[in-house]
């Protein structure tokens with residue numbers, strides 16, 4: 494976390510408090526149509542029934558061609574800095590950001606990977622288990638948009654049912670007309686990839702904070718909803734040569750008053 498930020502008692506900076514559901518950048522370029530936190534997520538958050546979601550560290554990976562501005566994008570959000578000199582990322586780098594979402598602590602690890610081919614193997618080993626996949630391209634470089642498909646396939650392969658984004662950076666370099674031209678192709682590409690499109694500028698900060706807030710809102714909502722919905726856990730025990738499944742009601746996150754006795758079945 495950058496110095497100079499007001500940090501609250503729960504170790505979360507004041508500018509990392511998320512109390513409203515961040516909307517998509519472009520209504521026609523998102524597979525995520527929800528406009529608000531799920532009512533069950535809101536209720537569980539206000540009643541502190543957030544299970545492991547507030548304890549775990551969620552993971553975001555950012556991938557894309559060389560020099561599209563991945564490091565600058567992360568640095569703009571995490572440190573409010575912009576470096577105009579290019580320094581290639583060697584392998585991977587990461588930042589940790591703490592949020593408070595609907596008063597629940599939520600930690601996001603942001604993995605910034607190298608775009609250079611020679612570091613691809615190292616970077617790819619960090620894609621595993623990602624909850625958020627961000628494929629970045631340079632809005633002023635059509636070639637980098639042409640390559641987003643392979644980045645999305647590679648990064649999503651071992652991810653954990655991720656929320657997917659296509660982020661066009663360097664918006665500051667384009668006129669309105671030039672932007673509209675590339676936007677239509679980017680939206681088409683995002684829809685094809687099942688990803689949500691954002692146009693940002695790491696240089697002037699345009700949409701950077703909004704983007705990360707959107708990413709954590711969607712991730713928190715989906716992780717907590719999954720946890721709330723998995724009310725039934727099935728564990729298996731090997732007894733002799735028989736596999737016995739024990740189904741038990743795990744109602745901790747729901748109304749405790751509805752708790753029932755564990756049931757056994759074969």
Ligand SMILES: Nc1nc2c(ncn2[C@@H]2O[C@H](COP(=O)(O)OP(=O)(O)OP(=O)(O)O)[C@@H](O)[C@H]2O)c(=O)[nH]1
Pocket residue numbers: 557558559560561562563564565566576577578579580581582583606607608609662663664665666693694695696697
């Ligand atoms: N005009 C403008 N330049 C940018 C922006 N973001 C990054 N740059 C410049 O683009 C160059 C590359 O930025 P990086 O963030 O290092 O790119 P990267 O994608 O992390 O590169 P690799 O680590 O090699 O994969 C630098 O010279 C930055 O100053 C932006 O939003 N606008």
